[in-house]
Structures are given as structure tokens and as C-alpha cells.
Amino acid sequence: MAHIWTTIVTVALMLPVVYCQKIQEVFHWKRITHQKDFNADTRDIFFEELNPTSLNNETFASYVNVPMGVTHHKGRLFITVPRRFPGVPSTLNVIDIATIPEGEMSPPLKAYPDYIVNQLHSDYHPDQKRFISIYRSKVDRCDRLWFVDTGMLEYPGNATQVQRPQVWIIDLLRDRKVRSFPIPETIVWTGEGMASLVVDVDTENCDKAFAYIPDLVQAAIYVYSFEANRMWAFRHSSFQQNPQRANFHVAGLRFVWDDGIFSITLGRRDPLTKARPVYYHPMVSTSEFTTSSLTLQNESLASTENYGQFFQLLGDRGPNSQSTLHHYDEETGVIFYAEVNRNAIGCWNSKNNFTAEDHDTILLDHADLIYPGDLNADADGVIWVLANNLPTWLYSRYDENRYNFHVWRIVPKEAIIGTKCHN
Ligand SMILES: *[C@@H]1O[C@H](CO)[C@@H](O)[C@H](O)[C@H]1NC(C)=O
Ligand SMILES: *[C@@H]1O[C@H](CO)[C@@H](O)[C@H](O)[C@H]1NC(C)=O
Ligand SMILES: *[C@@H]1O[C@H](CO)[C@@H](O)[C@H](O)[C@H]1NC(C)=O
Ligand SMILES: *[C@@H]1O[C@H](CO)[C@@H](O)[C@H](O)[C@H]1NC(C)=O
Numbered sequence: 001m002a003h004i005w006t007t008i009v010t011v012a013l014m015l016p017v018v019y020c021q022k023i024q025e026v027f028h029w030k031r032i033t034h035q036k037d038f039n040a041d042t043r044d045i046f047f048e049e050l051n052p053t054s055l056n057n058e059t060f061a062s063y064v065n066v067p068m069g070v071t072h073h074k075g076r077l078f079i080t081v082p083r084r085f086p087g088v089p090s091t092l093n094v095i096d097i098a099t100i101p102e103g104e105m106s107p108p109l110k111a112y113p114d115y116i117v118n119q120l121h122s123d124y125h126p127d128q129k130r131f132i133s134i135y136r137s138k139v140d141r142c143d144r145l146w147f148v149d150t151g152m153l154e155y156p157g158n159a160t161q162v163q164r165p166q167v168w169i170i171d172l173l174r175d176r177k178v179r180s181f182p183i184p185e186t187i188v189w190t191g192e193g194m195a196s197l198v199v200d201v202d203t204e205n206c207d208k209a210f211a212y213i214p215d216l217v218q219a220a221i222y223v224y225s226f227e228a229n230r231m232w233a234f235r236h237s238s239f240q241q242n243p244q245r246a247n248f249h250v251a252g253l254r255f256v257w258d259d260g261i262f263s264i265t266l267g268r269r270d271p272l273t274k275a276r277p278v279y280y281h282p283m284v285s286t287s288e289f290t291t292s293s294l295t296l297q298n299e300s301l302a303s304t305e306n307y308g309q310f311f312q313l314l315g316d317r318g319p320n321s322q323s324t325l326h327h328y329d330e331e332t333g334v335i336f337y338a339e340v341n342r343n344a345i346g347c348w349n350s351k352n353n354f355t356a357e358d359h360d361t362i363l364l365d366h367a368d369l370i371y372p373g374d375l376n377a378d379a380d381g382v383i384w385v386l387a388n389n390l391p392t393w394l395y396s397r398y399d400e401n402r403y404n405f406h407v408w409r410i411v412p413k414e415a416i417i418g419t420k421c422h423n
Contacts, residue, residue: 022414023363026105027095028403032065032081033108034089036115058120061087066393067405069136069196070386071145072378073172077407078145079109079386083133084154090118091134092147113175124153126163128182135195136325136374142206144178145170146199148213150191165191167211167224167231181224187233193217196325198264200276200293212264212296214239214280219260221280223296232302236311241284245322248341250391251370259283265328265335266293267350277350279314279328279335286321288314288354315354321346325375327383329412334421336362336383336412338372345372345385345410347421360419368406383410 038060064085071078077095081088090111100107111118118131133154137147151165164182171178183191193215202208209226219239224231239261246256260282267277276293295301295310317323317337323346326337333350344364352358363369370389377383385408389398398404416422 022411022417024409025368025406026409027077027107027407028368029067029106029405030400030403031062031398032067032405033062033106034060035108035110036089038089058086058122060089061085063398063400064088066388066390067386068388068390069134069374070384070407071137071139071376072382072384073139073143073145074379076172077384078112078137078139080134080136080147081109082135082150082154084156086155090115091131091149092118092137113170120153120162124160124162128163128166128180131168132162133191136197136376138197138199138376139172139378140199140201140206140209141379142201142209143171143173144199144206145172146197146211148183148191148194148197150194152191154192159192161190165194167197167213169226179226179229181229181231183222183231187222187231188215188218188220190217193220193260194222196263198266200266200297203269210293210297212278214261214264216259216262216283219282221261221264221296223299223302225297225299228299230299232299234296234302234307234311235305236308238287238289238311238313239280239282241282242287243284245286246284248322248391250340250343251389251396253391253395255391255395257284263323263325263337265326267328268330268333269293279326281323281326283322283324283340286317286319288317290314316356317346317348317354317359318356321356321359324371324373327375327377329377329381329383331381332413332416332421334412334416336375336410336415338375338385340371340373343369343372343387345369345375347416347419349416349421349423351423352420358420360416360421362410362415362419362421363408368403369408372408377412381412383412383415384408385410 064087069080079093092112093109094112133150149166151163153160167181169178197213200210211224213222221234262283264280269276278291291311320341323337328335369387372387374386387406
């Protein structure tokens with residue numbers, strides 16, 4: 001009998017990462033590890049020059065490496081780790097799925113493009129060729145990775161804006177930088193509020209691309225035109241938090257947050273006007289708002305500061321539906337949103353009205369979906385979610401005997417079957 005059992009186990013272990021389910025946990029970690037052995041070679045990973053006057057003890061500290069974002073592109077997962085404590089060797093990382101041994105669910109990270117670009121200088125002097133701290137990224141249909149490097153070390157008691165925040169665009173087919181754009185001081189002083197972005201690319205021309213960047217601290221949307229290499233800003237009351245939705249209860253912890261506009265997603269393009277509906281929400285809110293991509297793209301409108309009527313309330317999802325990131329799926333017309341107060345992924349079909357009754361849940365998991373902090377889609381429309389139990393890290397302590405970080409993969413058109421979002 002033992003013989004048969006062994007055979008079954010072997011077969012199970014031999015399955016590589018096989019995507020056969022509509023909703024699937026792909027990876028999970030108790031703690032983050034790296035391909036590089038830092039204990040063997042600490043000095044040259046963190047600092048180019050060994051400097052005894054280093055301001056912080058920047059040796060690899062696994063416990064403070066909390067993954068925040070996941071993006072998938074052609075077999076590679078890009079995992080971001082913002083620098084909120086000393087001890088993060090790289091803020092942008094990659095997992096090449098094809099290289100992972102069969103059955104491995106907790107693969108080590110590797111810095112992307114390499115450890116040098118992710119390295120801090122020992123005196124923290126600015127270096128716009130390096131990454132400081134990145135929250136989340138996106139891929140566009142032109143095989144480019146986009147993100148904002150906040151330029152800020154959010155070390156407790158000593159947050160430091162090392163350098164200007166920058167928009168980065170990387171060609172993933174050649175692993176080459178396309179461009180970086182330092183965000184001017186006239187737009188915003190610090191980078192701390194730029195935790196996500198969305199990219200709006202013309203269907204024919206990759207140069208006609210815009211990034212819409214929410215700033216959750218300043219309650220602003222910054223629009224970056226790739227073609228013009230310019231940036232402008234919108235500010236509106238709907239970008240602000242709703243203090244009546246500020247109470248969170250996650251993983252047994254109660255806390256009050258004040259994050260403003262957090263996520264933007266884009267609806268289907270109108271073939272005639274080329275306009276796309278823009279859906280956005282503050283995290284401390286349960287309301288969803290809309291505007292048009294043509295409004296955001298209009299720099300002269302932004303300069304008039306007389307655009308309030310173009311930003312409108314869509315509706316309210318109902319109590320406890322506070323959401324980090326959300327994504328509109330082109331194929332189904334459904335918006336999927338990560339719900340931090342419920343450990344869930346919600347859905348809403350854009351054909352429907354927007355009341356609490358029009359929403360449904362595709363996934364709810366009180367163990368493996370605590371604080372779903374990122375949710376976005378790859379070129380095939382497959383949705384990737386990262387949950388990191390962030391409140392436990394901030395206000396309590398991770399149990400490193402348990403899986404604290406989880407990457408999920410969701411096939412939208414199958415995941416909505418049997419819900420109100422399917423029609
Ligand atoms: C720096 O960190 C290492 C590893 O965590 C620790 O052993 C060492 O005592 C720390 N040094 C200082 C000066 O804090
Ligand atoms: C905070 O960090 C900056 C450099 O990043 C350093 O100049 C300063 O001395 C630090 N302050 C404290 C209190 O550690
Ligand atoms: C941009 O906004 C201005 C108002 O400031 C308006 O006159 C103009 O028509 C708009 N442009 C487009 C392309 O919508
Ligand atoms: C939306 O609400 C209106 C008014 O309550 C109702 O007449 C209409 O049928 C609803 N539409 C859908 C798609 O449910």
C-alpha cells in the first residue's frame with residue numbers, strides 16, 4: 001500500500017505550475033527569500049562601497065521584505081517590495097516561472113533587471129538610474145512594464161525622499177529601459193502617495209500612451225503623456241477619503257486609515273469618440289466614481305481647474321467593501337475589485353446598475369486572501385492577485401510558520417459563472 005501512496009505523491013509533485021482551475025493559488029510564502037545568498041556576500045549587494053558610516057543597518061532582513069504588487073507578462077511574474085524598513089535588497093523582482101522546479105510553491109525572488117539597479121548607496125545619495133521604492137506595476141499591450149518609483153524610503157521615524165519620484169517604462173521583450181520621467185516638483189513634492197497606476201495605450205500606436213497615476217496622499221490624479229513627455233494634474237473632492245468608511249477590521253485587528261484615491265481602471269473604448277470610461281475609487285470609501293479618458297487627457301482642461309462636473313459618482317458598493325485595486329475585464333465587461341475588509345474579490349457587471357445588490361463575490365478566503373493588495377490582468381486577460389496580510393505586519397506580527405503571502409490567478413469569464421456578474 002505504501003508503494004501506491006508513494007506513486008501518487010510523486011505524480012502530484014511532478015506537476016509543474018499547471019493552470020487548470022478558474023481560481024487558483026499559484027505561489028505562497030512564509031517569508032521571502034532571494035536567489036542571491038546575502039549572508040555570503042552582504043556588502044556588495046547593498047552598498048557599492050563599504051562605508052562604516054552607513055546610516056542604517058542595511059543587511060538583508062527577510063521579515064521586512066513584504067511583497068506588495070504582482071504583474072504577469074509571458075511567463076514572468078514581477079513582484080514589488082516597497083522599502084518601508086531597512087533591509088530590502090531589491091524593490092523590483094522577477095520570478096521566471098519556467099525555471100521553477102516542479103511542485104515549488106515558494107520560489108526565491110531575483111532582482112529585476114539586476115541587484116545593482118536595485119541597490120541603495122550607503123549614504124543614500126540620489127541616483128536616478130537606480131530604483132528606491134516601488135509599490136505596484138502594470139504591463140501594457142506593447143510588452144512594456146510601467147511603474148512609479150516613489151523615490152522615498154519610508155523608514156519609521158525617518159522617511160526620506162532620496163530623489164524625485166519617477167515614472168519608469170521598460171521594454172520586457174528586450175529587458176531594456178524605454179524611458180524614465182522624473183515627476184516635477186510643480187506636480188508633487190514627495191512620492192509617497194503614488195502606489196499604483198494604469199496605462200491607456202492607443203489600439204494602433206504604442207507611442208500614443210498615457211499613464212493615469214492616483215496619489216492617495218494628495219488626492220490627485222497625475223496624467224503622463226508618453227508622446228508629449230509631459231505631466232499634468234487633476235484634483236477633485238471625489239479623490240478624497242470618506243471618513244465614514246475609515247474603520248477597518250482585518251485579521252482580528254482594528255484600525256483607522258485615511259487613504260484617498262487608490263485605483264483607476266479603464267472601460268471599453270468607444271470606437272467613434274475613442275473615449276474610455278475611467279472608473280476610480282479612494283480606498284477609504286465604498287463608492288465608485290467615473291470620468292472619461294478624454295477628460296484626463298486634456299491638459300488645457302486640467303490647467304483651468306474648472307472641471308468638477310466631469311468627475312461623477314457612479315454608486316456605492318455597500319458597507320465593508322473598501323477596495324485596494326480593481327480591474328475592468330474587456331471580455332466580460334466585469335470589474336473585479338480586491339476587498340480588504342472582507343478578504344474577498346468582488347465583481348460588478350458594467351451592464352448593471354451600481355447598487356450594493358448588483359455586486360457579488362467570486363472569492364472569499366479568511367486564511368489565504370487576507371489583505372489582497374494588488375489585482376491586475378495580463379495580456380490574456382487573466383487576473384493576478386497578491387495578498388500579504390499587511391495589517392498583521394503593521395500592527396501585530398507575522399507568524400512565520402504560516403503562509404503570509406499568496407499569489408492567486410483568476411480566469412474572469414469562468415470565475416463569474418454562477419454569480420450576478422454573469423449575464
Ligand atoms: C545589523 O544587522 C545584523 C543582522 O540582522 C545584526 O547581527 C547586527 O547586530 C546589526 N548591527 C547593528 C549595528 O545594528
Ligand atoms: C535619516 O536619514 C537621513 C538620510 O537618509 C540622515 O541624514 C538622517 O541623519 C537620518 N535621521 C535619523 C534620525 O536617523
Ligand atoms: C479640452 O478642454 C477645453 C476646455 O478647457 C475644451 O475647450 C477642449 O475642447 C477640450 N479638448 C478636447 C479634445 O476635448
Ligand atoms: C436600473 O435601475 C432602474 C431604476 O431602478 C431600473 O428601471 C432598471 O431596470 C435597472 N437596470 C438594470 C440593468 O437592472
